[in-house]
Amino acid sequence: MCKVISIANQKGGVAKTTTAVNLGIGLARKGNKVLLVDTDPQGSLTASLGYVEPDEIPVTLANILTAVINEEEIDMAAGILHHEENIDIMPGNIELSALEVTMGNVMSRELILKDYIDMMRERYDYILIDCMPSLGMMTINALVASDSVLIPVQAAYLPVKGLQQLIKTIMMVKKRLNRKLKIQGILLTMVDYRTNYAKDISSKVHETYGSRIVVFQNTIPMSVKAAETSAEGISIYAHCPRSKVAEAYRNLTEEVLENEK
Numbered sequence: 001m002c003k004v005i006s007i008a009n010q011k012g013g014v015a016k017t018t019t020a021v022n023l024g025i026g027l028a029r030k031g032n033k034v035l036l037v038d039t040d041p042q043g044s045l046t047a048s049l050g051y052v053e054p055d056e057i058p059v060t061l062a063n064i065l066t067a068v069i070n071e072e073e074i075d076m077a078a079g080i081l082h083h084e085e086n087i088d089i090m091p092g093n094i095e096l097s098a099l100e101v102t103m104g105n106v107m108s109r110e111l112i113l114k115d116y117i118d119m120m121r122e123r124y125d126y127i128l129i130d131c132m133p134s135l136g137m138m139t140i141n142a143l144v145a146s147d148s149v150l151i152p153v154q155a156a157y158l159p160v161k162g163l164q165q166l167i168k169t170i171m172m173v174k175k176r177l178n179r180k181l182k183i184q185g186i187l188l189t190m191v192d193y194r195t196n197y198a199k200d201i202s203s204k205v206h207e208t209y210g211s212r213i214v215v216f217q218n219t220i221p222m223s224v225k226a227a228e229t230s231a232e233g234i235s236i237y238a239h240c241p242r243s244k245v246a247e248a249y250r251n252l253t254e255e256v257l258e259n260e261k
């Protein structure tokens, strides 16, 4: 049975895309069929997998969702790109910005992405949705289309504070639009283990949310190697397999698989 996981946080730059790519490829390396969906108009996921000019890709998620809105028939292979590390990508680009405005005016506007994702479930073991840094209509669509949501949080004070708003939104979606939605867990990213500050943040997250929400045991260390991968269009496993950050994403993949059981 396919599992659909949104990677969401309205705060920008917390490693949503880096986590979507490396968890996605991590799951593929474990023998799963994986689709990564880029719902961010910045197209960072698309670009970080080697499609450096997302705005020049002829068919993207914006075209597919427009077809859903217009009730046109959708070819399941349309727009899908195949990456050398054995994952499929539904690319996103700037056209998603205009689409998000259009979405606001159509009937059942929260269910548009779900229509597409539900159709794709039969082809994949995992579909990961990389969300944009906002709690707008596209992120609501991602939450409605998902079975669970993974929340990357940068180990710093402000992003931790922003979590309350995100959790409120997730609970609202769960109550009104998607009763099955679960929080997969909070993932601490870009952790600088040399500082006490990072340790304080980690205990604060456990203290505030740990009784209600899974906080992943594995955390992702701050490392320039993680940042380099997006320029190369490959995962951390291909770029620097022995690095601490590759090990951290491998362990996270195991933890996600374990939690699914």
Ligand SMILES: Nc1ncnc2c1ncn2[C@@H]1O[C@H](COP(=O)(O)OP(=O)(O)OP(=O)(O)O)[C@@H](O)[C@H]1O
Pocket: 011, 012, 013, 014, 015, 016, 017, 018, 019, 040, 042, 044, 131, 132, 133, 189, 190, 191, 220, 221, 222, 223, 224, 226, 227, 228, 230, 245
């Ligand atoms: N573990 C890490 N250590 C150091 N830098 C990292 C790490 N993970 C990601 N980065 C870098 O931090 C920046 C933000 O990461 P990323 O794009 O994954 O975040 P995001 O939450 O998807 O951003 P946005 O909200 O803009 O979509 C990127 O330049 C990325 O290469």
